Structure formats: structure tokens, C-alpha cells
Amino acid sequence: MKAEIIAVGTELLLGQIVNSNAQFLSLELAALGIDVFFQTVVGDNSSRLQQAIEIARSRADVILFTGGIGPTEDDLTKDALAASLGRGLHIDQLAMDHVQRFFDERKIVMTENNRKQALIIDGATPLPNETGLAVGLAFADGGKYYLVLPGPPREMKPMFTGQAKPWLQQHALTGEMPIYSKMLKFAGIGESLLEDKLIDLIRNQSDPTIAPYAKEGEVTVRISTKAPSEREAMQKLEVLETTIQEILPEHMYANIDVPLEQLIVDWMADAGLTLSAAESCTGGLLMESITNIPGSASMFLGGIVCYSNEMKKKLLNVPAALLEGPDAPGAVSREVAEVLADQVRMIADSDFGLSVTGVAGPGYSERKPVGLVFVGLAERGRPTQVYELNLKGTRENIRLRTVKSLLYRLWRRLEERKVDTPLEGSALQ
Template sequence: MKAEIIAVGTELLLGQIVNTNAQYLSQELAALGIDVYFQTVVGDNMDRLQEAIRTAQKRADVLIFTGGLGPTQDDLTKDALAAVLGRSLHLDRLAMDHVEQFFKDRSRPMTENNKRQALSIDGASPLPNSTGLAIGNALSEDGKHYILLPGPPKELMPMFEEQVKNWILQHVLTEEKPLYSRMLKFAGIGESALETELLDLIEGQSDPTLAPYAKESEVTVRVSTKALSVTEAEEKLDALEAQIRARLPENLYANEDVPIEKVIVDLLTEHHLTVAVAESCTGGLLMGNLTAIPGCATVFKGGIVCYSNDMKEKLLNVPHDLLEGEEAPGAVSKETAEVLAEQVRMVMDADFGLSVTGVAGPAYSERKPVGLVYIGLSERGKPTTTFQLNLKGNRETIRLRSAKSILYQLWRRLNERALV
């Protein structure tokens, strides 16, 4: 089953907004076993939009439209598809009631053009909009399936989750085995290195299939299989996961789509352990990542952003002669990372202390290059460990990779405890 996503909007072509909908829909369709072969972006022009529809009809079974369902004259998606299919538009009464109630509740007059948001193509199933006004449509004709969704992600995503998935299962995938997927999450390894480790599995894949996805500082492998039952699917997925885990036990941190921070918080909670953080170049990013996880309050003692040397001395007792002087290692050094990790752990009476200090850029600091970062890991009753990172990228990339790197080292330490 092949799909094409047609994003409608001149603002996309001008680069005024980023097409995040295509990424979301591609991932969701892949999870359903539908392959997205093409993504098309077309402006608010009737002729070009109709041409895009006719082209997509020749190469896809499922055409998913995003955008162009609003109240203005340049919102043309329903008009264009109706014209290509030789159908008319009609006013959906329930949708119109929803639009009218919206304006009534706000004591605002409704302009006539808002009726366009309640239009539906003849013969299509209306898709109510729980977070906006413009209804979507879904219909099938001559073996092709058409799904029209609003452009704003806050409207598109709930509509897809609440209605489109079920419509696809009932009207598109009627003869398909259900697709089951598992997300394997990796840290401490890049996409190319991971692919090298799994190359024979990727090249020889048939069922289950493997699909790597890379984001900043983490890699995900989606493992998927079609099966008649959950039990059958689990058996196949378990077998392949076991092979992958045996090859990369120090990198595979989860078999569900969760960030490494969530796994760390769960492990700390399970073992009744706590952590504290000292940050310099990351400026609180590490603390932000941890405190974004629900339940972190029981395990996260707190943190200190000691950006200047004065604060490193005053708040965490880093010796002055370690930070400054002709022979001093400096703030960006393994010695400083070690003291920061130990001191923040002791000051906050935590089981673990984490530290990050480095040069995020854009210029040299202490005559040291951009991307040079030291991270420290202190554990109660054990020697403190430091790691030198030589990172590439812009300022934000270096900060993010630094935070993720120390979290990865903490996960490894906690994982070793769990295996004992």
C-alpha cells in the first residue's frame, strides 16, 4: 500500500513555516504498514493543486492532504479534489453548528466565509475537528483513498489519532494483517556506527523489518512485523530484539519510544537513588531535561548553574588555583569537571553528582577550541569518573550533545547496578 502526502500552502513553499505534518504522518503511516513514497508541497493555486492530485493518483493508493481547509478564498483543497473527482460540495450541518456555536460563545459576529470550513465533498465521511473549526474529509473512489486534514498540527494530530486511523483500518487495510511495531532506543552511538553493527540484519531483512531513524544525540530503530495475533507478533519481535541487544548491550536503553531521561528517572526511583547536577556550558539544559520527566521530584535533588568562575568557587568550592593562573587547568578541564561532580553530590547529599563544563562556542575560551567538553560522574563511595568530549556543531548542538552524553554515562552506571 503506497501513500503520498500533499501539503497545500504557499507559506510552505516560501519557507515561512516548516512542514512538520509530513514527518508526523510519515511515521504514523509507517506504523500502520503504509509506505509513503512521495511528499508533495503545492501552493494555493487551483490548477497546480489539481495537477498534483492527478499525478498522485497515478502513483499512490492513499492520498493525504494537509492544509487548505480554512475560511479564505485561497483555501482550495476541497474544491480542487471535488473538481478532479467530478463531485460537488455541500454544507455539513453538524460542522456548521459547531462553527456558529464557536462565534456565539465568544460573542463575535461570524463572517460569511467561515461557512467554507463546514463544507464537505459529496459522498465523503466528515471528520469533525475537536480542536478547530475546519472539518476534514475521507472518501474512497476507484480503488484510491483520499484523506483531507487541516494544516495546523494541533488540529491535524488529534484528528488523525481520533478518527483517521480507524477509518484507514476500516476502509484501506481491510485485507491486510495488522502491523505491530517496537521502538528500540539507542544512546552513545551514532547512526552510521549503529548501521554498521546491524548491517547484515538490515540487508537481509524480510520479516520483521528494521528502519533506523536518527535524531540529535539518539538513534531509534523501528522493528515491525505483520501477524495475525499479538502473541505471534511478540514472538517475532522478541527474537530480533534479542539479537540486537546481544550486539549492543551498552547502547540499547529502551524498547519503547521514551527518552533516556525517562529510563534514568525510573531506574533511580526503582533503586531509591538520587542525583544532583552542576552545569556550566549547558546552562541548565541538563536539569531541564530531567525535570521534564513526571516523577523526577523523588530522585532529583537539585542543580546549580555555575557559569562563571566566581560561582564555581563560591557555590561549589572549586579551588581558585584550579580555575585561574598560568599553570591552572582552567574551568574547561577534567579536574574541574571532577570537583564539580563531587561537590554538587556532597552539597546536596545525593547518590550521584553530574557535571558539565566546556566550550559551546561560538569562539575559543581559555585558548581551548569550540566543542571541547568535560563531563563528570560522581557516585557515593566510588571514585569519580570524567570523560573528554570533542564535539562538532553549533552552540545549541554542542550543549545538547553534552547533556545527553552525561545522561548516557549515568544510564550505563545505573544499568550496571541493575545487572548485579
């Protein structure tokens, strides 16, 4: 089954926004076993939109539209599609009530153009919009399946997941075996090295299929298979998962789509363990990544960004002898990383303390090369570990990869602790 995604909106053609809807829908359709062969972007122009519809009908079985279903004159998607298929349009009463209620609740008079948001094509199934006003729609015509979704991602995503996807499964995918996927998540390894390790599996893949991809310092491998039942699919997927885990025993941290920070926050919060951090070259990025996770307040106590040497001495008791003088190791050193991790852990009285000191660039510092970073991991009652990183890339990249690398070290240590003290994670407090 072949699909085409048509995003409608002049703002996309002007480059004002990026077509993230196409990415979301492509991922979702791939997971349903539907092949996306084309993504098209067209502006708010009726004749060009109808032209795009004609082309899509000639080459796809499923055509998904995003955008162009709001209240303004520029919103043309439903009209163009109806015209193209020779169908009429009518107001859907439930959708109209939903729009009217929105204005009533806010005590605003509804302007006439808002009625447009309740329009559906004759014969189509309305897809209620739970996070917005414009109703979506789904229908089959001449052996093709059409889905019309809103443009704003916060309306489009829940409508797809909650309504359009089940509709597709019931109507378009009835004869086909469903597809099942697992997301395997990796840390502490780059995409190219991971691909290298899995190259034989990737080259010889048939069923299940393997697709690795990298995003913001993490690598994800999606494994997928078609099967008559979930049980059979999971059996096949687990065999491959085990094989992959055996090839990369240290790096796979989850078999669901979850960021590493989330696992760390959840597990430390459950175990009653606490964390603090002292950051130099990452300047707050490490703490920001952790506190970005809801619930982090119960395990993350706080920390210090010690960008200047003065702050290192004053707030983190780094001895001047380590920082200054011709023979001093300097701020970017194994010694300073150790003091920073130790001190911040003691100051915060936390179970773990993390530290970072390094050269993020551009330009070297202390005659040390860009990309040289030391990260420290202090733990109550155990010797502090320091790791040296030699990273390449832009300032942004070096900072991001430093953070991911240190979180990976923390996660590995938490995993070891689970083995050491499986039933009393909080006992060491």
C-alpha cells in the same frame, strides 16, 4: 498500497513553515505498511491544486491532503477535490453545530465564512476535529482512498491518529496483513557507529525490516513486520530485538519510543532518588533537558551554571589552585569536573550530582581544543566518576552531545543500581 501526501498552503511555498505534517504522516503510513512514493506541496491556487490531484490519482492508491480547509477564501482543498471528482459539497450538521458551539461559548457572533469549515464532500465520512473547527473527511472513489486533514499539526495529528488511521485500517487495509513495529532506542553511540555494528542485519533484512535514524543526539531503530496476529508479529520482532541487543548490549535503553530523560526522571522519581547539576560549557542545557520532562520537579532539586571561574569558586568551592597559575589543571579538567559534581551534590543534598566542564567552541580556551569536555557523576556513598569526551561538530552539537553522553552515564549507573538493589531503590537515601 501506494500513497501520496499533498500539503496545501502558500505559506509552505514561501518557506514560512516547514512541512512537518508530511514527516508525521509518512512515519505513520510506513508503520501501517503503506508506501509513500511522493510528497507534494502546492499553494492555495485552485487550478494548480486540481493539477496536483490529477497527477496523484494517476500514481497513488491513497491520497492524503493537509491544509486548506479553514474559513478563508484561500481555503480551497475541499472545493478543488470535489470539482476534480465531479462530486458536490454540503454542510455536515454535526460539524456545523460544533463550529456554532465554539462561537456561542465565547459569546462571539459567528461570521458567515465559518460555515465553510463544516463543509464535506457528498458521500464522504466526516472526521470530527477535536482540537479545532474545520471538519476532516474520508471517502473512497474509483478504487482510490482520499483523506482530507487540517493544516495545523495540533489539529491534524489527533485527527489522523483518532479517526483517519482507524478509517484507513477498516477500509483500505482490509485485505492486507497488518504491520507491527517496535522502536528500539539507543544512547551513548552515534548513528554511523550503530549502523556499522548492525550493517550485516541491515544489508540482509527482509522480514522484519530494520530502519535506523538519528535525531538530536539519540538513535532510534524501528523494526517492523507484517503478521496475521500481534502475537506472531511480536514473536518475530523479539527475536530480532534480542539479536540487536546482543550486538549492542550497553546502548539499548528502551524498546518503546521514549527519550532517555523521561526514563531517568520516571525511574528516579519512583525510586525516591534526587538529582542536582553543575554546568559550565553546557550553560543550562543539561538542566533544561531534565526539567523539560513533566514530573521532573519530584526528583530534580536544582543546580548551578558556573560559567565564570568566580562562580566556580564562590558557589561550588572549587579551589583557586585548580583554576589559576601556570601549573593548575584549569577549569576544563578532570579535577574540576570531580569537584563540581561532588560539591553540587553536597550543596543540594541529592543522591546524584552531575557536572560538565569543557570547550564548546568556537575558539579554544585555556589552550585546550574545542570538543574536549569532562563530565562528572557523583553519587551518595560512592566514589565520583569522571569521563573525558572528545567531541567534534558545532558549538550546538558539542553541547547537545555532551548532555546526551552524561545522561547516558547516569542511566547506565541507575541500571546497575537496579541490579544491586532491585526492590529498594530508595534504600540508599
